[in-house]
Each structure stands twice: as structure tokens, then as C-alpha cells.
Amino acid sequence: MQTLWDERYALRTDNIGSSAIRELLKLTSLPDVISFAGGLPAPEVFPIEQFKEAADVVLTEMGDRALQYGTTEGYQPLREMIARNAAKYGIQITADNVLITTGSQQALDLLGRIFINRGDRVLVESPTYLGAIQAWNAYGVKYVTIPFDDDGMRTDMLEARLRTGIKFIYVLPNFQNPTGVTLSRARRIQLIEMADAYGVPIVEDDPYGQLRYEGDHLPPLVVLDDEMRAKEVPIYSGNVIYTSTFSKILAPGLRLAWVVAPVEVIKKLVQAKQGCDLHTSTLTQYLAYEVANTPWMKSHIHMIRRVYRERRDVMIKALEENMPEGVQWTHPKGGLFLWATLPKGMDSGAIFEDAVEAKVAFVPGASFHPLGGGENTMRLNFSNSKPEMIREGIKRLAKVIKANLK
Numbered sequence: 001m002q003t004l005w006d007e008r009y010a011l012r013t014d015n016i017g018s019s020a021i022r023e024l025l026k027l028t029s030l031p032d033v034i035s036f037a038g039g040l041p042a043p044e045v046f047p048i049e050q051f052k053e054a055a056d057v058v059l060t061e062m063g064d065r066a067l068q069y070g071t072t073e074g075y076q077p078l079r080e081m082i083a084r085n086a087a088k089y090g091i092q093i094t095a096d097n098v099l100i101t102t103g104s105q106q107a108l109d110l111l112g113r114i115f116i117n118r119g120d121r122v123l124v125e126s127p128t129y130l131g132a133i134q135a136w137n138a139y140g141v142k143y144v145t146i147p148f149d150d151d152g153m154r155t156d157m158l159e160a161r162l163r164t165g166i167k168f169i170y171v172l173p174n175f176q177n178p179t180g181v182t183l184s185r186a187r188r189i190q191l192i193e194m195a196d197a198y199g200v201p202i203v204e205d206d207p208y209g210q211l212r213y214e215g216d217h218l219p220p221l222v223v224l225d226d227e228m229r230a231k232e233v234p235i236y237s238g239n240v241i242y243t244s245t246f247s248k249i250l251a252p253g254l255r256l257a258w259v260v261a262p263v264e265v266i267k268k269l270v271q272a273k274q275g276c277d278l279h280t281s282t283l284t285q286y287l288a289y290e291v292a293n294t295p296w297m298k299s300h301i302h303m304i305r306r307v308y309r310e311r312r313d314v315m316i317k318a319l320e321e322n323m324p325e326g327v328q329w330t331h332p333k334g335g336l337f338l339w340a341t342l343p344k345g346m347d348s349g350a351i352f353e354d355a356v357e358a359k360v361a362f363v364p365g366a367s368f369h370p371l372g373g374g375e376n377t378m379r380l381n382f383s384n385s386k387p388e389m390i391r392e393g394i395k396r397l398a399k400v401i402k403a404n405l406k
């Protein structure tokens, strides 16, 4: 129904619907529904005791600063810690290359603000992260999509797209959301070289990089990009803007993340952020620093990997045991999701209601395709359900799919 308010909203709101995921999550929080829909970490791995202790230390010893306004760039020791950790991977950055943001979601929004003019073309994987689509729609973006296979983005199809004029490339190299696939090393190098040749920057979104359950670590694009450049300038000034988050290794409720980029890009982002929220919560930054800047952090990440690896394995086994012929799924080496493909002609959106009635939920894959398609796909999250729930949920889902196959 049209109301008077509809006449009043700015034009940019024409492109911002409510996120399909947020709407679905409402349904999936109904009692007894086993939800593979959200991208939620397991609450069992939240370090509640560590935060209790940190809160005591921070408020007792530095409450006057932790409760005060801070700088837009972020809490200096936290920025330095991130720069130190990055240096371990071989990239030369300082705290000046780091901006603390209110979740990676804010980083994506700020990048839209500083780069996207109405009608600009942004290259994304199809499917891609829904939150990025939602953030950039408000800036009047036009998407150009590129398909994926088991090695991630199809870089053999990149050049034709880059020739059409692309503002930036958005890529999730590790355990992609929603597909779970990882960009191979060879393709990482190809992507960097081609982006460089065409003068197109890369936005690298890496919330799951530390959550690898098998195989060798692959360097982030930002590190490879740095390595591949002549080092006349000692501090990173390359072509990649990298973002990661504390959401999956500490807790998403912190709303705490960071961007690594050339200093001049950080300065521009800082100006954009000032108008948004002045700065990310000072208290949260102090707490996270207190918790994360300890030897304990490494063991914590190991523990999360152990828990999620088991859940991934349980889900894959349950799929193998229950799914009818013709249903396929990816084998993610890390992260939180796997991606299932139903036989051609089936529509996962159309069976969603049946699934919720059977008390199991997923996200229909079409929502992750900015230009349409993917109706026969779905995203399944394995981090947020305990193993016995995963087994039961996949049984329920297989039953719904079998019933709809007939």
C-alpha cells in the first residue's frame, strides 16, 4: 500500500529492499526449526569468560579512555596489532594502512560511498555475498557477474569483462559466501595481474580466511599483490583493498572489523566514516584488543576450527546418506557454508515454505545472484547447528526435496 511517506524517501531508496536473508531469518527463528539459513557462528565458541575479564581490566584501568570518544581511524594499539599480524604474512604495512570499521558490512558501505557513482559497473562473482549487493544497491551500482567453479572465480572469463569498463572487482577468495569454494593460487595471481593491467582495483573480502579446516593456507590477494610489486615504496600502496572481521573469530555482536589499504584510500575512507558514525565503539575496541592481543587467541581459533570442521564433516556425510540422486554440493575447505545444487528445473525458493513446515531452513540460492539465476541452488550453514541437529535437519531437508522431485 502506498503511503504519504513513499513520496518523501530519497531516490536512492528505490534500490534498497529489505535483505531477503533478514526476512528469512525471522521465519527460521521459529521454535523447533533447524536453521541452516543464517551465517551465524556457534554461540558455544564465544569467549564469554575472556570478555568478562577484559571488561574488568579495561573499566578498572582505562575506563576514562574506553568510555570516551575516539579517533575515526580506530584505537591505535588495535590498528598496530592488525598491522603486526599482517606483517607475519609478509606484507609491509603500518597502522596507517589500517582502518577499524563497525563490522565489515560498514567497510563495504564506505567503499560504495567513496567509489560508486550512479551507473558504475562493479564486477562480482555470481553468486556473491548478499550484504555487499545490499550495501551497493543504494549507490546505483550496475553489476557485471562472473561465474565460479571448484577453483573459485573463472578468471579465464575475466578479461572480456574488464574490457567493458569496471570500477572495481569484488572477490571473496577464501571459502566464499555463499558457495564455500576457494580461489586457487594460480587464479589469485592471474586476477591480480589482469586487474593491474586494466587499472581496476580489487576489493578482497576475507571474513573466513583463518577458518581453514584442510589444505594449505593461501596468501590473501593483498599480500600477493604486495609481493608482485617492485618495492621502491616500502609501505603497501598497491591495488587491493582488503577487509576482514572479528565477527567469526571472536563474536559478531562486537561489530568490529578492519580494512587494509594504501594510506590514501584509508584517508578517504576515514572522511566517509566520519559522516557515518564518527568512529567505531571505543569500548568494544578496547575490549577486543585486550582479548585478541594474547597468546590465547591462537588456541581459540584452533578450537573454532576443530568445532566447525566436525560440523562440516557431519553435514557432508548426512548429505551423502540422505540426498536423492541429482543433488550436488560443494566441499568447502573452510568457512561456514556449503552450496547445494538441486536437479535442473527445481526451484529452492518454491520449496522453502515446505521446508519451514518440515522445520528446517536454508537460504534459496537465487538471492545471491544479482542478475538473476540460481533458482535450483541453496546455501547451507553448518557452523550454527550442533552435529545431531545437522543430521536431523539434513534428513528433513532431503525428505522435502524428495517429495518435490516427484
Ligand SMILES: Cc1ncc(COP(=O)(O)O)c(C=O)c1O
Pocket (backbone or CB within 6 Å): 039, 102, 103, 104, 105, 106, 129, 131, 172, 177, 205, 206, 207, 244, 245, 246, 247, 252, 255, 256, 257
Ligand atoms: C563475505 C562477508 N563479508 C562481510 C560480512 C559482514 O561481516 P561483519 O559481521 O564484520 O559485518 C560477512 C558476514 O557474514 C560475510 O560473509
